Amino acid sequence: MRWRIALLVAGVLAIAGYAAYKALSPKPTFHGTMLSTPRPVPDFTLIDGDGRPRRFSAFRGKTLLVFFGYTRCPDVCPLTMQKLALAYRALGEPEDLQVVMISVDPETDTPERIQQYVTGFHPRFVGLTGTPEAIAQAASAFFIYYRARDQLVDHTATINLVDPQGRLRVVYNEANLAPQTLAEDLKPILARGGRF
Template identity: 35%
Template sequence: MMKRPFIIVAAVLLMTLGVLAASQWRQHQSPPDLKTSYLFPEARAMAPFELQDQHGSSFNNDSLKGKWSLIFIGFTSCPDICPTTMGKLAAAYADLNKEAPLQVVFISVDPERDTQDKLASYIEFFNPEFVAATAPHSELFPLTRQLGMIYAMVGEGEDYTVDHSASMVLLNPKGEKVAVVKPRSEGKSLPQIRLQEMVADVQAIQSL
């Protein structure tokens, strides 16, 4: 009569040891050889945020759950960095989804000019499966800060521009920040995201 409780206790003990062993393995495995990204030592949770996407729907923390997310900030009137980066993301989208489902999220930091219709037209040009979202600056400032990005309005009147970070942030399916994809410059050229290096880094991180 004493065998059944003993078997249950033994099974629970084995499961616990298995979980601990897996945790220790993850902590001690060698980090991937990343070319253009920085992998955080530990995943970082995101504070609550609320945006509106190109369809007029809410985009918030729950929208990050269940898939990987690659976030980039900018504005639709950007003359160089934004269209170049969005074009690269569109070209790499199939490869970025090979290891696991991934969504590309473009956050506009120019909410005065980037209306819902404008965001919809802009993202449709690159890939209709991408997400384009924005919010008032009161929501954007804390969100970009926690993503490790910055932006600033430059100039006055209707012809103002926006200076902004050119990096991207990778989030895991739990909606946690896990890495930053950084642009690199060669010689006197402007820093740019290197397409093949970005894809290789994201796939390496996803496979951990």
């Protein structure tokens, strides 16, 4: 009887100790804005660089960095893509991390053009485009604003971190996006198989 009580007490203490450890363990600090509740990204279909339909859900199982931009962009887009390429290389070019750029200029960005653009930064990057309606659906899934103006397109310039289950977890803006800090954020996540 005593050994049962001792075993029960030991079990309760072990559970209490683990709960205390979890409560007191430092939570990861992100340089971006972490969503308090992960938001599932609704599925949508765009066109990849080979001209084939690509469902967003086809990327499940990988950690994603999703950026909305366009190939004629004179400043923000190439700078952002360069930062993503530097961070990707700093992480050792992991196969379970995918960088995806979605065009906000479907009139100009053909599948071939956007794929050529993104692979200019890294050969594993994926570019997607589509009809204006499909782009609008994709942009709304990430709360991205864009509007054509003369030869330019005004657009939200955030990087969206999506977990392997297809949930939006962290949003980076220009102010908190640097290759080193992005790599620092991603390294422990990738080491845990995309778990936060």
